[in-house]
Amino acid sequence: MSTTAPVSTTRPPASRPAALDTSITLVTGSLSRPAERRDLPSGDSVVNLELTTRSRSGPAESVPVVWPDAPAWADRLAAGDRVVVIGRVRRRFFQAGGGTASRTEVVAERVVPEGKRARVRSAIEVARRHLASLDDGAPPSG
Numbered sequence: 001m002s003t004t005a006p007v008s009t010t011r012p013p014a015s016r017p018a019a020l021d022t023s024i025t026l027v028t029g030s031l032s033r034p035a036e037r038r039d040l041p042s043g044d045s046v047v048n049l050e051l052t053t054r055s056r057s058g059p060a061e062s063v064p065v066v067w068p069d070a071p072a073w074a075d076r077l078a079a080g081d082r083v084v085v086i087g088r089v090r091r092r093f094f095q096a097g098g099g100t101a102s103r104t105e106v107v108a109e110r111v112v113p114e115g116k117r118a119r120v121r122s123a124i125e126v127a128r129r130h131l132a133s134l135d136d137g138a139p140p141s142g
Contacts, residue, residue: 022088022130022134023088023089023090024086024087024127024130025085025086025106026084026085026086026124026127027051027053027063027084027085027106028053028082028083028084029051029052029053029054029063029082029083030051030079030080030081030082030083031049031050031051031052031078031079031080031081031082031083032050032051032052032062033050033079034077034078034079035047035048035049035070035074035078036048037074037075044069045068045069045070046066046068047066047070047074047075047077048064048065048066048067049083049085049108049111050062050063050064050065051063051064051065051083063106064103064104064105064106065085065087065105065107065108066105066106066107066108067108068107068108070108070111074111077113082113082114082115083111083113083114084111084112084120084123084124085106085110085111085112086108086109086123086124086126086127087107087108087109087110088106088107088109089104089105089106089107090107091103091105092105110126
């Protein structure tokens with residue numbers, strides 16, 4: 001006499017859409033030096049910013065920011081200007097001094113002068129919608 005294990009007649013639960021991998025950062029601080037535009041060999045242009053942030057407890061920290069396709073007004077950003085940056089963190093690798101080096105930086109999607117309160121609120125709302133999309137699995141809008 002042979003026996004067989006019972007076969008399940010229930011379906012596995014419907015799978016949720018794959019989670020989106022994300023990197024989102026919001027940085028506010030003062031520029032430690034003027035904005036510097038660089039034209040790349042590809043023909044693209046980026047603006048490099050160096051932001052200084054200060055927490056209530058601890059030393060000031062420097063945050064390198066690269067802003068692709070920045071508008072012309074970005075060139076007028078000066079040392080001491082306060083800005084809000086929303087973007088993503090990346091680590092890039094490059095050849096330097098006969099070896100491979102790396103740099104971790106913020107790639108800006110939006111840079112807003114801190115005094116432009118309505119634009120700051122708008123930029124923060126875009127970041128908030130992005131974070132909310134992680135909770136419901138939908139791609140971010142805006």
